[in-house]
Amino acid sequence: MIEDRKLAVLRAIVEDFVSTNEPVGSKSLVERHQLGVSPATIRNDMAALEDEGYITQPHTSAGRVPTDKGYRLFVDRLSSVKPLSPAERKAIESFLSGATDLDDVVRRTVRLLAQLTHQVAVVQYPSLSRSSVRHVELVLISATRVLVVLITDTGRVEQRQVDVPTLLADDDIAILRNRFNERIAGHHLAEAPALLADLPGAVEPRLQPNATAILAAVLETLVERTEERVVLAGTANLARGGALDFPDTIRPVLEALEEHVVLLRLFGEVTDAHSVRVSIGGENPHEGLQTASIVTSGYGVATPLAGLGVLGPTRMDYPGAMGAVRAVARYVGHILAES
Amino acid sequence: MIEDRKLAVLRAIVEDFVSTNEPVGSKSLVERHQLGVSPATIRNDMAALEDEGYITQPHTSAGRVPTDKGYRLFVDRLSSVKPLSPAERKAIESFLSGATDLDDVVRRTVRLLAQLTHQVAVVQYPSLSRSSVRHVELVLISATRVLVVLITDTGRVEQRQVDVPTLLADDDIAILRNRFNERIAGHHLAEAPALLADLPGAVEPRLQPNATAILAAVLETLVERTEERVVLAGTANLARGGALDFPDTIRPVLEALEEHVVLLRLFGEVTDAHSVRVSIGGENPHEGLQTASIVTSGYGVATPLAGLGVLGPTRMDYPGAMGAVRAVARYVGHILAES
DNA sequence: ATTGGCACTCGGAACGGCGGAGTGCCAGCC
């Protein structure tokens, strides 16, 4: 009963504050929303909400502003993911459908997200460790130098050069290439090291040193490069709200964005599911992101391959951002499934 | 005579303003530099410099600030490229020597530059169009689908998938692969289209449709992808000077940085030489960069492959930035030459 | 439980005075 109205008040506060970027007072609240009660009543509710930690006032006798806790409640219970407008849906389709390869898909996706949400968009490359090997290609560059190219089923290509101890002929390379592909083509990357372990022992003695060297390179490519990559777009959007959104300067946020490791950790916690998740202000582990919120989702065909999302001030249009992230994640999943 | 001192005054003004970020007055000038004359004399010189457009005052009775024209003169005639300290030199070496492949080199380079200069660093990938083909690899993904991988002598790898009209066997692919490599391996990318033009006619009729399809994909990879890539680091440095360096907001600058085309155009004008170039404030063609300066250099072994540089406020340590850019460009050239 | 009324608080804008840094100019000096 009363609880219901308090929640309605909180919702109204969040909505107004997000759209106006000014602390919202009891009077303007009743004006802009049909709450059916007087400002005085609202004031009581607001006092209660403040006691419970959902809102706060920048200084005495100013309007109220949602706290992180208030946004959290809003996201969890008061808002629903906003479906995209047909126009937006159409934009996604036409924007992404022209993509030619994985790089292109990722680049287009990140720009699209930034444009849809007016926030900073982050897209993680389909993680190597969760894909499988489509093909290993060995290319002889010189008699003692081999280029190892690893192609995954998500279209990602990783390459690495390696020097081998003894001279190699084209035939030798072909043999080794076949050995590698027999064992791991079609298999999950994580399984590859085990499958390859005995490979040097299985080739004729003459080739063993070379096989060992190449194997090392392949394993490095498989394992070390599990290091993930992320792509950003829309950083200029951080400067939109002027000094309003970010307390002093946007610098710590920009710094955090450059530390891709930080972003990867954010995705790491999230990408085990396709659902949209939100991390708000102080919930965020990273120091520089205490005033930022992040909306993420895993994407990928069946089991999620990686994450994507947007980052902005806590004062963010959560329903809209969640809608955009969800829609884009789904669409990218489809695109990748087709290729 | 008098001219010499005026130039010395201009140099002093630039140096002081760069380090303090405050308009500099005649008194503090004579205090901080051994000019051997009185403030009154300096004032006369300053008045002359202002008449000639090299400096300006933000408002009456404030100190002077260099204009773009003043910085230009400073860069052209009053400063020399500052050689790096041994420590910095050492840092470059240890930072870059661990790189494993091209991606890694580029990423490390851009971070290094940002760190050395405390500005935004930009590195352009070695341009496809100026490298030569090391190897073309064709991989059969399914009976009617081929992955085309193009490897250049700078270690860059481009890939693309293509559907072919008729079924292909491993042998067929091997034949085609050889045909392609015979013709273009070792050749400049720009020559490739001409060298490949008659390829479909040179294979047995059965393979012609497939050869044509694959040729189209190779050409696309060669030509369309000449589209260049750039990598950024250190954007957080833009926010260092607060609102001091960039008049209102850093937003237009961030926007310009996201438009990679803009950056590429900057490099395009520059990369025909190894020398360090500087573009100052209003000299800059792009609207959003009117308050920014850019220090660039081509890099690469013999003929420059691409460009790199830093971007910051016009109030920038030009000698230092030029020294860092020059040193890093040279070093990256060496690294690429070795691989 | 809701409401109108009322006193209170505090930030932000507007105002004026003041100090200081810096200038331009001029007359004198080498």
Next chain:
DNA sequence: GGCTGGCACTCCGCCGTTCCGAGTGCCAAT
């Protein structure tokens, strides 16, 4: 002719004051 010290002037930035309004908390009445 170039340099210098002196001096009047300008104007920004700072600070204290005042004032207004938005918004609150509380209370008594319904």
